Amino acid sequence: MHKRSNFINFIFHLIIFIILEGLAIFLISKNSIIQKYKIMQEIRLVQNLTWKNQYKLKSYFSLSKTNQQLADENARLRSFLSDYQQNISQSKIIRGNVNAVSNTSNNAASNAYSDTSSNTINKQINGNEKPFFKYISAEIIQNTCNRSHNRIIINKGSLDGIKEDMGVITDRGIIGIVRQVSKHFSLIYSFLDIDESVSAIIKKTNTFGPLVWTGTNTKYAIMSEIPIHTEFSVGDTIVSSGYSTIYPANIPLGTIESSEVKDGTQYNLKIKLFENYSSLKFVYVTECRDKEEILSLMKEKEDNNEK
Amino acid sequence: MKNNNHYIITIVVIVIIQILSNNYLNLGLYLYPALLPFIILKLPFKIRTINSLIIAFCLGLVTDILSNGILGLNAASLTFVGLLRQPLLNISVNQKDIGRNELPNFKMGIYRYMSYLTILYFVYLTVYIGLDMMSFSPISFTLIKIICSLVLNIILCLILEIILYNRENINDRLR
Numbered sequence: 001m002h003k004r005s006n007f008i009n010f011i012f013h014l015i016i017f018i019i020l021e022g023l024a025i026f027l028i029s030k031n032s033i034i035q036k037y038k039i040m041q042e043i044r045l046v047q048n049l050t051w052k053n054q055y056k057l058k059s060y061f062s063l064s065k066t067n068q069q070l071a072d073e074n075a076r077l078r079s080f081l082s083d084y085q086q087n088i089s090q091s092k093i094i095r096g097n098v099n100a101v102s103n104t105s106n107n108a109a110s111n112a113y114s115d116t117s118s119n120t121i122n123k124q125i126n127g128n129e130k131p132f133f134k135y136i137s138a139e140i141i142q143n144t145c146n147r148s149h150n151r152i153i154i155n156k157g158s159l160d161g162i163k164e165d166m167g168v169i170t171d172r173g174i175i176g177i178v179r180q181v182s183k184h185f186s187l188i189y190s191f192l193d194i195d196e197s198v199s200a201i202i203k204k205t206n207t208f209g210p211l212v213w214t215g216t217n218t219k220y221a222i223m224s225e226i227p228i229h230t231e232f233s234v235g236d237t238i239v240s241s242g243y244s245t246i247y248p249a250n251i252p253l254g255t256i257e258s259s260e261v262k263d264g265t266q267y268n269l270k271i272k273l274f275e276n277y278s279s280l281k282f283v284y285v286t287e288c289r290d291k292e293e294i295l296s297l298m299k300e301k302e303d304n305n306e307k
Numbered sequence: 308m309k310n311n312n313h314y315i316i317t318i319v320v321i322v323i324i325q326i327l328s329n330n331y332l333n334l335g336l337y338l339y340p341a342l343l344p345f346i347i348l349k350l351p352f353k354i355r356t357i358n359s360l361i362i363a364f365c366l367g368l369v370t371d372i373l374s375n376g377i378l379g380l381n382a383a384s385l386t387f388v389g390l391l392r393q394p395l396l397n398i399s400v401n402q403k404d405i406g407r408n409e410l411p412n413f414k415m416g417i418y419r420y421m422s423y424l425t426i427l428y429f430v431y432l433t434v435y436i437g438l439d440m441m442s443f444s445p446i447s448f449t450l451i452k453i454i455c456s457l458v459l460n461i462i463l464c465l466i467l468e469i470i471l472y473n474r475e476n477i478n479d480r481l482r
Contacts, residue, residue, distance in 0.1 A: 017390045028377055
């Protein structure tokens with residue numbers, strides 16, 4: 001009890017002291033320019049420190065929001081990049097055609113064709129044409145890595161434009177494919193599924209083959225069906241081929257760790273994946289703009305073959 | 308009653324001397340005569356911290372108002388002395404003496420009293436010089452100024468002690 005009253009006394013005295021001292025320092029600062037300047041300097045220093053810490057704290061708590069904004073921005077930039085790349089490749093083709101036409105036909109025809117093609121290019125560059133791939137950023141809310149058939153759930157659904165069979169990627173690898181969609185969430189069959197495969201190429205030689213998860217270690221996958229004559233070396237980069245309407249081309253997937261000859265005719269490459277699937281947070285859902293057109297074309301071809 | 312009047316007159320005289328010294332006495336850069344802390348550290352044992360804080364602040368403020376210096380400088384420095392007086396006395400004096408109406412003096416023991424004096428004066432001078440210069444740099448100059456002023460003020464305190472209070476007691480102690 002005595003100790004408690006002593007403590008209360010101490011606090012009381014301290015408060016009175018601080019009040020009186022504050023009053024005295026206030027008087028000093030009011031009555032002397034040098035002291036005022038110095039005191040204000042110290043106060044500003046404390047203020048700056050406080051503001052800095054407040055800003056840090058605020059930034060820390062708004063990290064999630066910032067991440068989401070960055071992810072959205074990345075998605076937009078990826079769409080633009082895809083659009084740009086498509087425009088570049090198309091413009092090259094068109095220019096090649098223009099040259100061919102001008103070499104073989106008269107000038108009037110050439111100019112007419114040239115005008116049309118340049119209009120097309122301008123139209124595409126000005127953004128009137130849709131990009132080849134559209135990207136939607138999403139946050140992973142559930143993820144498994146310890147099963148043979150791993151599944152991921154993301155926080156975007158049909159209301160956000162997600163549809164079945166869309167691809168899911170990051171800048172470090174392919175994550176999976178959308179299989180079920182609800183209004184607000186989507187279920188993804190992870191790349192870490194022994195039944196899933198993606199088309200990949202060795203970047204150096206453009207040799208392609210299916211890439212399948214090993215089923216044992218989340219860091220490794222097997223790239224098979226590589227012809228025996230293919231030249232490659234350990235450390236070569238593997239990227240997505242883009243030979244599908246699900247994933248864009250040139251997504252870095254991993255590097256060659258080792259190889260083994262299978263059946264004497266082909267290689268099986270052990271690929272060390274770039275992406276750490278156990279710590280995934282943000283992903284991009286990809287949608288091919290011309291998917292339906294491509295699929296209908298393929299369907300027509302299949303029908304013709306059947307006939 | 309007589310003692311009380313004597314005590315109050317002493318305080319008033321010391322304050323007037325301090326004001327005059329602030330206004331008219333110039334002992335150079337290294338020496339600052341300060342008599343005000345002597346009043347605070349000579350407050351009776353029974354005066355509690357809250358009272359000593361208020362007395363210190365008011366005395367400092369009055370001196371500041373009547374001096375040519377910066378308003379609030381003495382008040383700020385003396386308030387520190389008012390805060391530390393009681394805890395130092397608690398360490399230096401028997402608890403049964405704390406409630407008495409006696410003044411701190413050489414009866415506490417010469418070393419204890421001198422330590423009490425020195426510590427409080429050191430705090431006062433450090434705060435006063437620090438606030439006056441608004442920095443401690445150059446540190447060597449500041450330290451020399453504090454030490455020189457401390458020595459001067461302790462000598463002044465001993466002289467005041469002899470003149471005003473304990474001439475007989477000091478003689479007894481020194482014998």
